[in-house]
Amino acid sequence: MTIILWSLIAVCFLVAFAGLVYPVIPSAPLLIIGFLIYGFGFGFTELTVSFWVIQAIFVILLFTLDYLVSSYTVDRRGGSQAAKIATTVGLIAGPFILPGIGLLIFPFVFAILTEKIISKKTWKDSVSIGIGTVLGILSSALLKGIAMLLMIVVFILYVV
Structure with a gap:
């Protein structure tokens, strides 16, 4: 039973990291589900109030990282605002249309087209904004990946 529980926890953690590439995968809830599997399977003794406060933070x-970083770069x-909305649509649709690379291409293209067609900006400005969206996505993914890794490290420190 121990192997099954730890396997389920590991799967939750790995799928949570897939959320960095497929934004519709709920990364944070999957990490929490992994913690809860541990708690219900092995007991909540090690998962103290301080553990849950740290994880909540x-x-x-x-x-907030995703929104703040992306917003800042755009x-x-x-x-x-239209470019932000188009970028979000591209973020959600892109990975499913073109797995992997679609995460960057679709927000980039959608931001450029939105700025060019709706906001009537120059190609130079539109491309600059498109580049900003890609930089925001990459920066946000990196920061979220680090935060998720730290969540798992904190979990391991509490249960070991």
Whole structure:
């Protein structure tokens, strides 16, 4: 039974990291499910209040990082609200249309087209905003990956 429980926990953690490439996968909830599997399978003794407070802080960080980093990079380059919405649509659809690379291509293209067609910006400005969206996505994914890894490290430190 121990092997099955640890396998389920590991699967939750691995699928959570897949959420960095497929944004529709709920990364933070999957990490929490992994922690809960441990708690229900082995007991909640090691998972103290301080553990849950630390994890809650990380979850809040995960949810805000994506928005703040992406918004900052698009805003810094003069992107419109329409570009942010188009980027979000591209983020959700892209990985399913073109697995892997679609995560970057679709938000980039959608931001450029939105800025060019709707906001009537120059090609140079539109491409700059598109590049900003890609930089935001990459930066956000890196920061979220680090935060998720730290969540798992904290978990391991508490249960070992």
